[in-house]
Amino acid sequence: MTNTSSASPWWDRSVHGDRRPFLLARQRIAAAMRGYFSDEGFLEVETPILQISPGNEAHLHAFATQWHAPDGGVAPYYLRTSPEFAAKKLLAAGEKKIFELARVFRDRERGRAHHPEFTMLEWYRVEAPYTALMEDCACLMARAARAGGLTSFSYRGVSCDPFAEPERITLVEAFAAYAGLDLSRFLADPGTEPEAPAFARAAAAVGIRVAPDDSWADVFSRVLVERVEPRLGQGRPTILCEYPTSEAALARPKPGDPRVAERFELYACGLELANAFGELTDPVEQRRRFEVEMAQKAAIYGERYPLDEGFLAALAHMPPASGCALGFDRLVMLAAGGRSLEDVLWAPVE
Numbered sequence: 001m002t003n004t005s006s007a008s009p010w011w012d013r014s015v016h017g018d019r020r021p022f023l024l025a026r027q028r029i030a031a032a033m034r035g036y037f038s039d040e041g042f043l044e045v046e047t048p049i050l051q052i053s054p055g056n057e058a059h060l061h062a063f064a065t066q067w068h069a070p071d072g073g074v075a076p077y078y079l080r081t082s083p084e085f086a087a088k089k090l091l092a093a094g095e096k097k098i099f100e101l102a103r104v105f106r107d108r109e110r111g112r113a114h115h116p117e118f119t120m121l122e123w124y125r126v127e128a129p130y131t132a133l134m135e136d137c138a139c140l141m142a143r144a145a146r147a148g149g150l151t152s153f154s155y156r157g158v159s160c161d162p163f164a165e166p167e168r169i170t171l172v173e174a175f176a177a178y179a180g181l182d183l184s185r186f187l188a189d190p191g192t193e194p195e196a197p198a199f200a201r202a203a204a205a206v207g208i209r210v211a212p213d214d215s216w217a218d219v220f221s222r223v224l225v226e227r228v229e230p231r232l233g234q235g236r237p238t239i240l241c242e243y244p245t246s247e248a249a250l251a252r253p254k255p256g257d258p259r260v261a262e263r264f265e266l267y268a269c270g271l272e273l274a275n276a277f278g279e280l281t282d283p284v285e286q287r288r289r290f291e292v293e294m295a296q297k298a299a300i301y302g303e304r305y306p307l308d309e310g311f312l313a314a315l316a317h318m319p320p321a322s323g324c325a326l327g328f329d330r331l332v333m334l335a336a337g338g339r340s341l342e343d344v345l346w347a348p349v350e
Helices: 013-039 084-093 131-148 171-179 196-205 216-231 283-301 309-315 328-336
Strands: 064-068 074-079 097-105 117-126 153-155 158-160 167-170 238-241 257-261 263-268 271-278 321-327
Touching: 013 097, 013 131, 013 328, 084 097, 084 117, 084 309, 084 321, 117 131, 117 328, 131 263, 131 271, 131 321, 131 328, 153 328, 167 171, 171 216, 171 238, 196 216, 271 328, 283 309, 321 328
Parallel strands: 167 238
Antiparallel strands: 064 074, 097 117, 117 321, 153 158, 238 263, 263 271, 271 321
């Protein structure tokens, strides 16, 4: 039962009584996740919530705070949007397999599948291909379903078998199948930004709304959200892979075709559950990407976040690795049969 429209608060005994089965399922699912990583030889780590930089993606929004030093100095900090920077520093320090059930924070987000404070399950495998994370995701979904007591996930009228082998489809294949667009024509070479006008005209020709000032990323996102994502994870989970390198964030280019990157997202019932990378370890290229993203953020939102120079320094010492971030609350919502995230949060943000 979701309490966002009820006169009774979430801590009302009746409301809590309705929610409690979901919360007990959450506890079982968390134990199942820890059991999986223990079986795989992972260490559970804890990294700081306070960060110098919350992340450097244009459309990612963080909560800002300050630290008041004993000597009277004041330093700006952010609540983390992900444990990624700290986790990769641990890989540079020599850890091989780590995971964290991390409390993370994102501003400007709230809804049926979004919450300003939520739990992210993030894990890394050193010297492992990113396809190994696809296998992890399939195993974690099955374990979550068993712990939640369900044989099928259902969300907003769409069902998905969490025990079925996920389908794998590339972005180029998905855009062709679901939007009638040949995305390969509009991919850019590494280190260059793709041209927006031709892409926008092609999108408009298949009925996608475009605006004169749309960037390439704006058009890409609109096609993805309107035409592709609703078709994913129907019947069985979907792994959507090989994102354009311009949309790669912290992922390395794919060998043989550097126009696309080793990035995938996991979907069930049309809902994104996880985002995974074959990790970029080139600090020069990572700095360039961050600077491009922060320039876009400044142009759109009038703000930018600092770069974590310690992270960029550590990146030069980080071994090849693959990492994945999974929305734990979303997985619990599906595996426990909830209708919104607030069904499965012990104490929602008021």
